[in-house]
Amino acid sequence: MRRLTGWGPVLVVGLLVVATAFPFYWAIVSSLTPEARLFEAPSLFPSQLVFDHYRALFDQRDFWIPIRNSLIVAGNTTAFCVLVGSLCAYALARLQFRWKRPILAFILAVTMFPQISIVSPLYLLLRELRLINTYPGLVLPYLTFAMPLTVWLLVSFFRQLPAELEEAAMADGASRLRAFWEIILPLSLPGLATTAILTLVYCWNEFLFALSFTLGPERQTVPVAIALFRGQYQVPWGQILAAAVVATAPIALLVLLFQRKIVQGLTAGAVKG
Amino acid sequence: MLEHPDVRIVRRETPDAADQRHQLYVQWLNARASDPDILQLDVIWTPEFAAAGWILPLDGFGPPVEEYFPATIAANRWDGKLYALPWFVDVGMLYWRTDVFRDAPATLEELSRAAARARDSAGIRYGMVWQGARYEGLVTVFLEYLGAFGGRIMDDDGRIVVDSEAAVRALRFMVDEIYETQNVPRSTLTWQEEQTRFAFQNGQAAFMRNWPYAYPLMQDSAESRVASRFAVAPMPGADGGEPTAALGGSQLAINTNSENPEAAYAVIEYLTRPEQMLERARVVGQYPTRPALYGRPELARALSVAPDQARRIIERAVPRPVTPIYTQLSELLQIRLHRALTDQQPPRAALEAAAEEMRALLDKVGLAPKEPNGAGR
Amino acid sequence: MRGDKRFVGAESREARLAWAFVLPALGTILLIALFPLAWTVWESLHVHDLRMPWRGQPFVWLANYAEVLTDGRFWGAMLHTAIFTVGSVTLELVLGLVLALALNRAYRGRGLVRAAVLVPWAIPTVVAALLWRFMFDAQAGIANAVLMDIGIMDRPFVWFIHSAGAWVPIILADVWKMTPFVALLLLAGLQNIDTSLYEAARIDGAGPWRQFLHVTLPLLKPAILVALIFRTLDAFRVFDLVFVLTGGGPGTSTEPIALYTFNALLQNLRFGYGSALGVVVFVVTFALAMLYIRALGVELTQAPE
Numbered sequence: 027m028r029r030l031t032g033w034g035p036v037l038v039v040g041l042l043v044v045a046t047a048f049p050f051y052w053a054i055v056s057s058l059t060p061e062a063r064l065f066e067a068p069s070l071f072p073s074q075l076v077f078d079h080y081r082a083l084f085d086q087r088d089f090w091i092p093i094r095n096s097l098i099v100a101g102n103t104t105a106f107c108v109l110v111g112s113l114c115a116y117a118l119a120r121l122q123f124r125w126k127r128p129i130l131a132f133i134l135a136v137t138m139f140p141q142i143s144i145v146s147p148l149y150l151l152l153r154e155l156r157l158i159n160t161y162p163g164l165v166l167p168y169l170t171f172a173m174p175l176t177v178w179l180l181v182s183f184f185r186q187l188p189a190e191l192e193e194a195a196m197a198d199g200a201s202r203l204r205a206f207w208e209i210i211l212p213l214s215l216p217g218l219a220t221t222a223i224l225t226l227v228y229c230w231n232e233f234l235f236a237l238s239f240t241l242g243p244e245r246q247t248v249p250v251a252i253a254l255f256r257g258q259y260q261v262p263w264g265q266i267l268a269a270a271v272v273a274t275a276p277i278a279l280l281v282l283l284f285q286r287k288i289v290q291g292l293t294a295g296a297v298k299g
Numbered sequence: 300m301l302e303h304p305d306v307r308i309v310r311r312e313t314p315d316a317a318d319q320r321h322q323l324y325v326q327w328l329n330a331r332a333s334d335p336d337i338l339q340l341d342v343i344w345t346p347e348f349a350a351a352g353w354i355l356p357l358d359g360f361g362p363p364v365e366e367y368f369p370a371t372i373a374a375n376r377w378d379g380k381l382y383a384l385p386w387f388v389d390v391g392m393l394y395w396r397t398d399v400f401r402d403a404p405a406t407l408e409e410l411s412r413a414a415a416r417a418r419d420s421a422g423i424r425y426g427m428v429w430q431g432a433r434y435e436g437l438v439t440v441f442l443e444y445l446g447a448f449g450g451r452i453m454d455d456d457g458r459i460v461v462d463s464e465a466a467v468r469a470l471r472f473m474v475d476e477i478y479e480t481q482n483v484p485r486s487t488l489t490w491q492e493e494q495t496r497f498a499f500q501n502g503q504a505a506f507m508r509n510w511p512y513a514y515p516l517m518q519d520s521a522e523s524r525v526a527s528r529f530a531v532a533p534m535p536g537a538d539g540g541e542p543t544a545a546l547g548g549s550q551l552a553i554n555t556n557s558e559n560p561e562a563a564y565a566v567i568e569y570l571t572r573p574e575q576m577l578e579r580a581r582v583v584g585q586y587p588t589r590p591a592l593y594g595r596p597e598l599a600r601a602l603s604v605a606p607d608q609a610r611r612i613i614e615r616a617v618p619r620p621v622t623p624i625y626t627q628l629s630e631l632l633q634i635r636l637h638r639a640l641t642d643q644q645p646p647r648a649a650l651e652a653a654a655e656e657m658r659a660l661l662d663k664v665g666l667a668p669k670e671p672n673g674a675g676r
Numbered sequence: 677m678r679g680d681k682r683f684v685g686a687e688s689r690e691a692r693l694a695w696a697f698v699l700p701a702l703g704t705i706l707l708i709a710l711f712p713l714a715w716t717v718w719e720s721l722h723v724h725d726l727r728m729p730w731r732g733q734p735f736v737w738l739a740n741y742a743e744v745l746t747d748g749r750f751w752g753a754m755l756h757t758a759i760f761t762v763g764s765v766t767l768e769l770v771l772g773l774v775l776a777l778a779l780n781r782a783y784r785g786r787g788l789v790r791a792a793v794l795v796p797w798a799i800p801t802v803v804a805a806l807l808w809r810f811m812f813d814a815q816a817g818i819a820n821a822v823l824m825d826i827g828i829m830d831r832p833f834v835w836f837i838h839s840a841g842a843w844v845p846i847i848l849a850d851v852w853k854m855t856p857f858v859a860l861l862l863l864a865g866l867q868n869i870d871t872s873l874y875e876a877a878r879i880d881g882a883g884p885w886r887q888f889l890h891v892t893l894p895l896l897k898p899a900i901l902v903a904l905i906f907r908t909l910d911a912f913r914v915f916d917l918v919f920v921l922t923g924g925g926p927g928t929s930t931e932p933i934a935l936y937t938f939n940a941l942l943q944n945l946r947f948g949y950g951s952a953l954g955v956v957v958f959v960v961t962f963a964l965a966m967l968y969i970r971a972l973g974v975e976l977t978q979a980p981e
Contacts, residue, residue, distance in 0.1 A: 038778035043792040046856065049807040050795070052818060056810065065816045114701030123691035129702065131969060136709055138965040140913050142934045143954035146947050147715035158330040169708045177701055202693055231800035233916040234934075238942055241332055249802040253920050263810055270803045274795075281798045285790045289860060322943065329726055329945060351727045623728065665731050 426482030446543025772858030865899025
């Protein structure tokens with residue numbers, strides 16, 4: 027099978043990479059540009075690079091706090107969802123029982139749930155439970171999208187495991203439960219890891235719930251903190267872009283390291299089901 | 300604080316723009332946050348927050364209400380209870396050119412004639428400028444003309460009366476100043492406080508209606524062409540009414556969900572003491588809400604306007620309608636006022652439409668005034 | 677070899693285990709997603725203004741929905757959502773297809789490409805919006821600088837104070853973020869096409885364009901449909917992007933339905949009315965989601981395993 031590597035496709039791909047990378051490049055460059063020069067005519071290759079904005083970000087604005095908040099919320103949500111969701115996904119993928127197909131379809135449908143539609147009851151509920159502006163007050167709503175997502179991703183992953191695994195274990199006398207615990211789970215670690223990463227990313231990026239259910243910097247997550255950056259006179263672009271770089275770098279790193287797995291997980295889940 | 304050594308005060312910064320601060324407060328208070336304990340409210344927010352149950356009534360703490368300007372206290376009462384203490388006050392004033400006129404005009408008719416004369420003989424471009432853009436400031440300007448002719452937006456029973464004869468006369472006067480005598484330029488209909496200040500400051504206007512903040516800025520001879528050549532006076536009255544100033548300013552209130560209401564009141568009590576108000580006047584030029592202070596020499600040194608003149612104007616201050624849905628009512632009124640002022644609708648029709656819409660809204664939210672014969676809702 | 681009785685026993689044991697595994701996650705979803713949804717519907721049948729506790733929470737049947745139908749700002753929001761959806765999804769599909777075709781043929785550097793493709797998709801939408809907001813800033817933005825340099829404009833254009841102008845960075849930001857993902861979806865579909873079909877077409881004398889029209893496109897239709905509905909679902913719910921880029925402005929001229937619902941709820945505190953808007957969003961999303969699941973099913977039957 028010949029694969030054409032003519033210059034046409036390569037050019038398109040090259041354009042893609044440039045178009046994708048440019049805003050990041052521009053953000054990084056601008057975040058290192060002194061404030062005074064930011065509002066002048068921009069130049070592609072700047073002469074002066076300073077770390078003022080990054081320093082201000084952590085000294086003046088305590089950007090550690092939103093980072094901590096995001097980590098705690100995303101971490102707790104992911105841990106709970108992967109733990110509970112993996113059981114559910116295994117059952118849906120490998121066990122036989124009635125209602126399996128409707129439940130699968132239901133979970134798929136819930137992944138497309140519009141968050142905005144449940145902001146009002148969640149707000150009233152959280153307010154009643156005095157959970158507004160708290161960590162549980164974010165983790166609970168996050169379960170809405172994180173749980174179905176985790177289950178869906180893990181279902182497609184579990185399906186890819188060889189069908190004979192449980193058979194072999196049970197032929198040796200193990201119960202289904204033990205087969206799951208001792209055979210399937212260890213083999214699933216890569217899939218669990220990928221799912222965990224994807225769920226973490228989704229939680230980290232979430233904005234609407236974090237905006238609605240937090241009140242101030244003590245509990246705001248990174249996206250909310252950046253979106254609400256206020257300056258006294260002008261928009262503090264230097265610091266905003268520095269924050270953007272800081273918020274993006276770890277995700278970019280994660281994604282680059284695990285790209286193959288992530289793409290597999292995503293396209294399998296979205297296309298093949 | 301030596302009187303209460305165990306009270307710790309933490310300041311929380313809020314956005315400068317009133318709208319943004321309002322939104323932030325609404326967000327916090329609605330979520331029943333216990334922080335912050337003390338809030339700084341714009342004068343038109345008190346009834347709204349009080350009716351929503353977000354701030355505490357202060358009567359139980361025994362505040363000395365008789366020591367404040369009555370209008371400022373009235374603006375902070377809802378349902379018979381006092382919900383905030385006035386901290387500093389802002390009032391609309393008439394700025395006039397002392398190098399063009401000998402005295403400030405005593406009536407609106409005099410003002411109109413003087414402005415016309417200034418344009419003809421002294422060659423000043425604009426006779427009079429005020430804030431005419433479609434925003435809250437327009438309502439404060441209208442309030443002053445309204446009071447000059449004896450009209451009101453809402454009466455003491457909560458009834459909308461902005462379509463009265465006096466009101467129609469007031470609005471027609473404003474419209475005529477733009478299109479008949481042409482004392483007021485059309486561009487004023489897109490101006491807010493700063494644009495009017497620039498016009499007066501550059502010597503382009505003989506009269507300006509604005510808040511006290513403009514005074515010290517225009518005294519800066521480096522920036523201002525009229526430094527030392529202007530003074531302030533109350534906005535004059537007219538037939539059937541009195542000189543009227545729109546009341547603005549800030550008040551201090553306590554969050555209903557505060558965990559330290561007594562300590563919070565102690566702080567408020569401290570901040571509203573006479574010495575504190577004098578210091579505030581000295582450091583930031585804000586006007587005290589205690590009439591007694593206007594006889595003190597320290598105030599004369601601190602303020603750019605002579606204290607007894609300022610006091611005269613503040614005593615003429617009229618609050619905007621004290622109702623929880625003031626912002627929405629104001630929006631309806633602003634639209635209609637602006638339509639009349641931009642000559643898209645005659646004043647009477649505009650005010651009648653505004654009144655009807657405002658009454659419908661009050662009705663809809665269950666705030667319609669009770670009918671005197673008991674046939675109300 | 678299992679006997680009948682043991683088989684039945686094993687089956688019900690398996691089912692019991694399955695249910696034990698499934699219930700925690702399923703229960704969570706029902707509690708956190710379905711129960712609030714039911715509550716939203718219930719709220720939408722009442723007046724519930726959090727600023728006016730004296731009004732109580734009267735039951736008003738469908739009065740909120742009647743108000744929605746006559747609400748100019750609602751129809752405006754639907755229009756804005758439609759503009760955004762059509763604009764972004766069209767561009768994403770077309771560009772995504774071009775990209776997928778190129779990726780299908782370019783063998784080398786696939787890893788690099790995959791990475792370049794995933795990072796915009798993986799970052800917070802809020803950050804992407806801020807990047808594009810900065811690039812289109814009237815003074816500091818590079819968009820104006822470039823446009824002036826190449827001579828299309830001679831003065832900086834203030835994108836965000838014109839309703840039409842403001843859509844440009846909004847749509848571009850979404851295209852930048854999501855086209856790579858669409859390309860990946862379509863690429864997976866492309867790779868499922870039997871290459872022998874191309875050979876057959878080539879032997880029949882068809883050039884690359886006709887091969888595309890008669891082989892690629894028809895066989896790619898299911899994948900295109902999936903990508904189309906998937907992106908439409910997302911685009912309909914757009915919030916983060918517009919909140920940060922324009923806040924719905926100037927005025928409310930770029931306000932999509934999700935943002936209008938948010939404003940009704942958390943700015944105006946009209947929970948009854950906002951819930952009605954939320955129900956409308958849900959109904960449309962649900963309809964689209966049903967379409968999506970059907971399209972997925974179609975794709976499944978066509979894709980060779």
